Amino acid sequence: MSESSTGGSYGKAGFTRRRFIIGTAGVSAVAALGGTVVRAPRAVASGAPSGPPTTTLPLPTTTKPEQLLLTWGGDPATEVTVSWSAPGTVAQPAPTLAVSAQPITAHNPGRLVKMPDPKPLDVTQRYGEAASVSFTDGLNGQTTYFYHVQLKGLKPGTRYYYQVTDGASEPSTAGSSFETAPSGRAKFRFSSYGDLATPSWDLNTSGNIWHESCDNSWYAVTAIENPGDGKGAPLFHLLNGDLCYANLDVDNAPGVWRDFGNNVARCAANRPWMPALGNHECEFGTDTISGHPGKAPGGIAAQGAAGNYWNGPYGFGHYLSRFLLPDNGVTNWDGNRLRGNFYAFQVGTVTFISLDADDVIYQDGAANYVIDTANTPPETTTTGASIPNGTTTYTRFYTGGLKPDATNNSLVPDYASGQPNLQTIWLERTLARARRDPSVDMIVMFMHQCAMSTSVPGNGSDLGIRQAWLPLFDKYEVDLVLSGHEHDYERTYPVRGYDTGAHGTVAAPNPGQTKGAAVDTRRPSVAATEPHDVDGTPAWNTAEGTVYLVLGGGGTNGPTNTYGTDAADDKPQAKVITTRNAVVGSEAAGFVKNGADSIEDAPWSAAINPTDAYGYSIFDVDPGRHRGETTITFQYFAIPAVTNEAGSAHDGTTTLPTQPTEKFVFGRRVGRR
Ligand SMILES: [Fe+2]
Ligand SMILES: [Fe+2]
Numbered sequence: 001m002s003e004s005s006t007g008g009s010y011g012k013a014g015f016t017r018r019r020f021i022i023g024t025a026g027v028s029a030v031a032a033l034g035g036t037v038v039r040a041p042r043a044v045a046s047g048a049p050s051g052p053p054t055t056t057l058p059l060p061t062t063t064k065p066e067q068l069l070l071t072w073g074g075d076p077a078t079e080v081t082v083s084w085s086a087p088g089t090v091a092q093p094a095p096t097l098a099v100s101a102q103p104i105t106a107h108n109p110g111r112l113v114k115m116p117d118p119k120p121l122d123v124t125q126r127y128g129e130a131a132s133v134s135f136t137d138g139l140n141g142q143t144t145y146f147y148h149v150q151l152k153g154l155k156p157g158t159r160y161y162y163q164v165t166d167g168a169s170e171p172s173t174a175g176s177s178f179e180t181a182p183s184g185r186a187k188f189r190f191s192s193y194g195d196l197a198t199p200s201w202d203l204n205t206s207g208n209i210w211h212e213s214c215d216n217s218w219y220a221v222t223a224i225e226n227p228g229d230g231k232g233a234p235l236f237h238l239l240n241g242d243l244c245y246a247n248l249d250v251d252n253a254p255g256v257w258r259d260f261g262n263n264v265a266r267c268a269a270n271r272p273w274m275p276a277l278g279n280h281e282c283e284f285g286t287d288t289i290s291g292h293p294g295k296a297p298g299g300i301a302a303q304g305a306a307g308n309y310w311n312g313p314y315g316f317g318h319y320l321s322r323f324l325l326p327d328n329g330v331t332n333w334d335g336n337r338l339r340g341n342f343y344a345f346q347v348g349t350v351t352f353i354s355l356d357a358d359d360v361i362y363q364d365g366a367a368n369y370v371i372d373t374a375n376t377p378p379e380t381t382t383t384g385a386s387i388p389n390g391t392t393t394y395t396r397f398y399t400g401g402l403k404p405d406a407t408n409n410s411l412v413p414d415y416a417s418g419q420p421n422l423q424t425i426w427l428e429r430t431l432a433r434a435r436r437d438p439s440v441d442m443i444v445m446f447m448h449q450c451a452m453s454t455s456v457p458g459n460g461s462d463l464g465i466r467q468a469w470l471p472l473f474d475k476y477e478v479d480l481v482l483s484g485h486e487h488d489y490e491r492t493y494p495v496r497g498y499d500t501g502a503h504g505t506v507a508a509p510n511p512g513q514t515k516g517a518a519v520d521t522r523r524p525s526v527a528a529t530e531p532h533d534v535d536g537t538p539a540w541n542t543a544e545g546t547v548y549l550v551l552g553g554g555g556t557n558g559p560t561n562t563y564g565t566d567a568a569d570d571k572p573q574a575k576v577i578t579t580r581n582a583v584v585g586s587e588a589a590g591f592v593k594n595g596a597d598s599i600e601d602a603p604w605s606a607a608i609n610p611t612d613a614y615g616y617s618i619f620d621v622d623p624g625r626h627r628g629e630t631t632i633t634f635q636y637f638a639i640p641a642v643t644n645e646a647g648s649a650h651d652g653t654t655t656l657p658t659q660p661t662e663k664f665v666f667g668r669r670v671g672r673r
Contacts (some may be wrong), residue, residue: 048313059088066271067261094167194240194484196554217555241278241448278448285311410655458594494545504600532671559613
């Protein structure tokens with residue numbers, strides 16, 4: 001492919017620099033300095049299951065509170081939401097939460113919040129201080145229970161203790177403590193990864209193995225509670241989508257979520273975990289896309305064929321039941337409130353924005369039942385729910401439409417349609433407000449899918465994100481964009497604008513495309529290839545360009561850390577999804593779905609890690625003294641794979657490195673002193 005001219009208003013450096021290949025050097029550095037060998041506790045299960053269960057397994061009938069989970073409210077300095085679950089399909093008799101700034105004891109019972117009777121998930125409602133939510137899985141019929149208390153009026157930078165009980169005649173309790181965010185310009189630490197999945201059988205509460213189970217998922221949570229540099233756990237964690245892959249276990253999604261909840265609770269009971277929606281949060285069920293029960297004639301077996309194959313609103317029923325996230329105030333065109341689908345919060349001098357990229361991506365890659373065999377019967381679950389072959393859950397534009405702006409190959413809210421894309425409108429409003437706010441120095445986005453990835457076995461870079469949101473990230477000078485989706489680590493140079501005329505090539509055409517044709521991939525333009533220096537640490541100026549990090553190495557059993565290279569010149573190359581890879585075929589012939597359709601040269605790719613797919617990131621925010629001086633010191637710690645990453649056997653041991661594999665400073669004044 002050609003190296004073409006550069007457009008946009010920003011200069012671009014030469015592309016002669018090779019991208020930094022980390023891993024091998026990093027691992028030997030770790031070996032030399034010594035890592036922390038962590039051995040897992042022994043299993044509760046008696047032996048390794050042969051694979052994921054293929055029938056619905058019962059859930060416990062006990063009510064002891066578990067899966068403790070903290071999230072920020074709208075203002076992290078004063079608002080924290082405490083959530084927990086019952087283990088199975090029995091609601092807790094009389095659940096309560098006690099909270100106090102002192103440890104809860106017999107002498108200090110704390111302030112008591114009584115939970116109301118559970119109501120089925122209804123995203124058209126507003127939530128009071130205490131909410132009990134039930135959700136019935138459309139495919140396996142199990143009803144599970146989630147409890148949320150939105151604590152408000154807390155003191156900033158203060159530790160609070162809490163305890164929840166099920167209120168049974170012989171009550172069971174669980175509890176922990178947390179710290180609210182500091183107010184004003186303050187130092188703090190946060191962490192991130194995506195694609196966590198569930199541990200393997202030996203470390204799961206259930207003793208089961210699920211479709212993406214891998215013990216790296218267990219170590220990833222351990223690592224956030226005790227980061228390798230020994231400088232303490234973060235204030236909160238960002239979880240960049242693909243939380244547990246419950247949509248792959250169609251007979252047992254509630255059971256998968258339970259194992260995820262208990263694994264995460266080892267950390268999320270002590271500090272907020274803030275998620276973003278990924279493609280695997282979208283599940284098959286028997287509802288309409290808006291989450292109303294399917295009413296096609298013929299009962300539960302007929303709903304899938306009638307288009308009622310969604311598990312709650314947009315397939316996100318489990319996610320929206322489990323997490324009660326900051327309210328964006330947006331009501332969708334179908335009347336559903338979009339609370340938690342996307343949201344923003346501020347800690348110190350940083351605004352964090354979680355986006356649902358499912359709304360703008362081209363990729364058709366959420367729940368899917370696509371079998372390339374003639375006359376394949378529907379996927380039928382224990383309850384008799386039925387998903388016909390060739391079915392996918394595709395939610396692009398579920399908050400409204402975007403239309404092309406030919407002047408810069410972007411997509412903008414389509415007001416003429418009467419239903420413009422609400423998430424994109426909210427995003428621009430939120431970015432504009434943050435950049436106007438004198439208390440905000442830096443903006444960190446987190447979402448699931450990638451605007452830029454060079455993974456070869458993975459999904460590819462999605463043009464939909466580049467067209468819908470990168471113009472806004474450029475306009476409002478977003479500093480960092482964190483994603484997952486690829487199960488690997490990747491870092492870009494700072495980018496701004498795009499390389500006009502730098503076309504990619506159609507390599508695997510979707511219907512309507514021609515192999516070998518040029519395609520405008522809106523390739524992001526590199527703003528700098530040489531870092532500055534801050535006290536001996538390489539540093540990137542994010543006012544010059546936005547840095548994109550792929551942090552998808554939470555712990556799935558499917559690593560994707562091999563990367564594209566153009567054989568002609570040995571330079572980085574990326575797959576790009578430029579049109580919907582829709583399902584094609586017929587009942588009689590079977591169905592197929594394409595992968596990424598195009599490839600492009602990828603001069604934006606600055607670092608990859610072919611050695612270790614797994615890892616976690618620690619970010620230390622220092623506000624400096626004055627407005628605009630905030631820096632974020634970033635450390636990436638690669639985690640070696642345990643031996644079960646592709647199967648069920650394992651050795652229960654890995655090495656959690658004490659030295660970062662990569663370390664950088666990000667800031668808007670870097671190099672300008
Ligand atoms: Fe994933
Ligand atoms: Fe994904």
